[in-house]
Amino acid sequence: MSEPLLVLDNITKNYGAIHALKGVSFSIGRGEVVALLGDNGAGKSTLVKIIAGGLEPSSGRMLFEGKEFLARTPAEAKAAGIETVYQDLSLCTNVDVVANFFMGREITRKVLGIPVLDETAMEQVVGNALANAGTRIPSLRTKVEHLSGGQRQAIELNRFVHWGGKLVLLDEPFAALGVEQTRRGLDMIRQVARQGIGVIIITHIMQQAFQVADRIVVIRQGVVAGDVPTNRTSPDAVIGMITGETLAGAGPAAEGQKRGPVQEERTI
Ligand SMILES: Nc1ncnc2c1ncn2[C@@H]1O[C@H](COP(=O)(O)OP(=O)(O)OP(=O)(O)O)[C@@H](O)[C@H]1O
Ligand SMILES: [Mg+2]
Structure with missing residues (x-):
């Protein structure tokens, strides 16, 4: 297997007395789409900001294309090929x-x-x-x-x-979009990934995660509570990881027994 595009190794972040990230480790490959899920305040945005140079971690390290790399500013991350795409914040409207x-x-x-x-x-x-x-x-x-x-x-x-971007970060990119635009956005993400670009997308819509992601990483209270290929889990299992009712990686079979049928769309 080729080396991962990005490796996060034991990243922590304290905001004063708040331990927002308590040691997060996972990696993402080239052309891979990872959906980052977790409850409000779990630490998702904090993590994405650290990756994109908008926030300094308290400890931990990052490897990008096999080399130790920690961006000190968004410009530095961008120069390396890592960027957060917002809906409109970074375009000049006039x-x-x-x-x-x-x-x-x-x-x-x-x-x-x-x-x-x-x-x-x-x-x-x-x-x-x-x-x-x-x-x-x-x-x-x-x-x-x-x-x-x-x-x-x-x-x-x-x-x-x-x-020449290499890793794109999207923090709830479809929050303000309609159904059709969201569908187009999801298609576009798959197309971007097909060109070898890594994509990390934060979403609260379970269905979107299952539609677009190769892997789902769940953050709960500042730690990784689950890291599973999308095709080897179920929305119910992921909900369990988010709320802490299941152990990381528990399969759909185990979860199916505890919960009702999978709903079409869930907002977490
Ligand atoms: N600038 C800050 N100063 C102090 N605490 C912060 C700051 N930013 C975030 N936090 C705290 O860190 C924790 C993680 O916040 P973060 O924004 O990363 O969560 P999130 O998973 O993105 O949540 P949401 O789904 O609501 O966007 C929360 O407890 C939050 O209150
Ligand atoms: Mg957030």
């Missing part, structure tokens, strides 16, 4: 899609020896990237403020892939 895609990396050409933006070339790159991903927006010259949350997310994710 400029268009192309400008957002190329922010800080614009293509220029020389006119009479003076560099000017090569808008046609940039439009082509963005147009191809979005078309390849099956993302539709009214026009590449639409200002981001006129796009929906799902469209913004699509642009962010495509930009991340285009610029």
Whole structure:
């Protein structure tokens, strides 16, 4: 087996007297989608912020592509290929899609020896990237403020892939999206993963986790309470791990006896 993309080794985080993470260890491979589940306050966002350089852990270490790596800032994480994709926080709403895609990396050409933006070339790159991903927006010259949350997310994710991102973190990415946009978002995540990118997604919707993830990692009170391949567990078993009623890794058979039928969709 190839080496994991990211290894978390005994990560802890204290906020003063609060022990938010008490020693979290798990890994994620290239092209793998991991759903991070857990109750409110379990420590999911704290963990994701630590991975993306937004928060310093109290102790523990991280290996990224086999090398010890701990980002001190989000910019440092981004430079290494690790990024959190928000619905709209990191796009500039008052400029268009192309400008957002190329922010800080614009293509220029020389006119009479003076560099000017090569808008046609940039439009082509963005147009191809979005078309390849099956993302539709009214026009590449639409200002981001006129796009929906799902469209913004699509642009962010495509930009991340285009610029060589390796591990993307999504903290409840579909919280404000409708059914159709959520479905498209989930499809897009699978497509991103097929390109070898690792994806960690936090969600409270059990059905989404089962739809999109290869593996489910459950955090409970700052520790890993379960780490199981999605196809070897069930929503009921995962609920048990979240609430602490089952031991980590207990299979669907054991759980099925204790609980009723699996519901279509559950919010935890
Ligand atoms: N900046 C902070 N200062 C102090 N305590 C914090 C801070 N951020 C989080 N915590 C605490 O750390 C614990 C874990 O919080 P975290 O936000 O990581 O949980 P979460 O699993 O993302 O929850 P949710 O599902 O509600 O988003 C909680 O007890 C929370 O109150
Ligand atoms: Mg959170």
